[in-house]
Amino acid sequence: MKILIDIGHPAHVHYFKNTIRILKEKGHEITITARNKEVAFNLLDTYHLPYVSRGSGGKGIIGKLLYLLKGNAVIARVARTFRPDIFLSFGSPYAAQVSKLFGKPHIAFDDTEYAKLEHFMYLPFTDTVVTPDVFRKNMGARQVRYKGFIELCHLAPTQFQPDESILAELGLSRSDRYVILRFIAWQASHDMGQRGLNLEQKLTLVHELSRHTRVFISAEGDLPPELEPYRLRLAPAKFHSFLAFASLYIGEGETTANECAILGTPNILINSLVAPETCLGVHLELQQYGLQELFENYEGLMEKALELLKDKTKVVYQERLQKMLGEKIDVSAFMTWLIENYPTSLSQLKAQPDYSDKFRLTLKAKQ
Template sequence: MRVIVDIGHPAHVHFFKNTIWNLEKKGHQVMVVSRDKDVVIELLDAYKIPHTVLSKVKQGKIHLFEELFIRDSKLYNIARQFNPDLIMGILSPTVAHVAWALGKKSIIFNDTEHAKIAQKLTYPFCDIICTPTSFKKDSGKKQIKYSGYHELAYLHPAYFSPNPEVLQELGVEVGEPFIILRFISWGAHHDVGQHGIDNKLALIKELEKFGKVFISSEGKLAEEFDRYRIRVPSEKIHDLLYYATLCVGEGATMAVESAILGTPSIYVSSLAGTMGNFSELEEKYGLLFNYSDSEAALTKAVELLKDPELKKTWGLKRATLLRDKINVTEFMVELIESLPGKKSGVSVSAVSDESYV
């Protein structure tokens, strides 16, 4: 098979990397197209994944539509030459548009219920919509549900083993408490008009009473926060999350990553409660807490940090989650390889309960 993968966000690199490598090992040809956003290019280069940059992100809603036109145009020309059997991405209108225009198959992965504009621009043109079983919206006949999360495509034990050596780069000892904060730029189409942590400095000062504080930031940090910036290669962030005592942040992806890795996670956003994976991680597994109020989030953080058995307890919760969930990369590869012979536009029936739900 010939497959094009669209990478538009740092989390997409992690989500697709194992699938890309597995497909290539099986003899399939994979082309990757990318978007210059945050550390996307840095990650792809670190993993030695060849890619073609379609666009560079700009701030402002109007630029999102300008960029969409550029990406559609460039990918159309690339796909005409590459002649793929399949184009796939995470809620990528460009993937759906180009595949539809060229009569190719497309798979869209999505775990963000509130990304309504992107869904309206994408769903009518794609063949398959893959969502976690926790996804709160019915996406119709094109939808395939699987018992997992995007983050399990790269944090499942089959693919991830934590490396404690990264702690030396931060000057942290094994077992020493430390907290990771995640700030985002709120520039994504589904983040416009939303907000997160109100008083970042007050939060830092309170958390510092319990351990060292490190910040991962999507955008440029204010000078007063720069000394807290995590200064390790981006591909090592999951090792840090695994060993962290607590993660507090505005970023949805890192919040889920932390929870899946067995690190208590507090998600602070006006979007709290809108996404099914977050609700499930809180209500069913108790691994993550959702707050729209910063003060309430800080109170919960302090409560957790006072618990000497915190990491042990979360390790047990993580084990329960892993018993319930599938190897998402394995699901992706099997789904992709099942497509040859199926006509574009034809819905693919849900995979067997035994395998994926």
């Protein structure tokens, strides 16, 4: 089988990397197209995943529309040579639209209910949409659900074990406590009109938290001079190990907050999109498990941060994590099965909605 995978964000590299490895080991052929966004190319290179660049995207409505044409042209050129049997993506309108030009199925994973523009651009051209079971939007007959979070693709215990050696690179030991702050650029189409922390709030957070622990900042783009000394300087592929050993994460970035939850790291997600009308189903479920704190604005944030920095908090989070993992599936194994056996796998899921339970995570008993 030949599979064309489109990567639009660094997180997508993580979502698909294990499935790519397994499929290649079984003799399937994979071709990747990718947008030059943040550290996506760095990750693809690190994991030795060859790719064709479709450029860095466009800004503003006109720029994004022009880039849609460019992105489609690049993928179509690759597909014309590669001749894929299936197109796969995380909600890519480019892969979806090109798949229809070639008369091939497009499978889209998605977990972002409020991404209305993306849905408008990819759904009409997509054969199957795969979402977590807590996804709050009905995508119609093409939708299938699974019991898990997309971040389990790369951070489930079956797929990932943190590397303690990365701490020494930053002058830390296993017993040291530290906080990670993440600030995003707010440039995605679904970010329009949304907000997180303003500069004054960022400065206050850093000043107050620095009195209790070391602070590192992960940021999209530039930081003001006052905050630049706190910037995290670490190879992107090592970032998840750094998250795993952190005492606390506070950030505007939703994916990173979810990754912390999957790792059992206390975390606070702060942005206006967690308001009741737009909050993602995955955030609400992680909150119910006690694995994520949600803040629409800055009010009460500092008090909650200091509360979570108490000594026993991470132990409690790890206990909650085990309960959550025991109720979820190995999403990479499920994804691999779905693609390799498509469309028979789709028919099985339609006939037996709980079929994905066969991929339930197997957890090792603690010694």
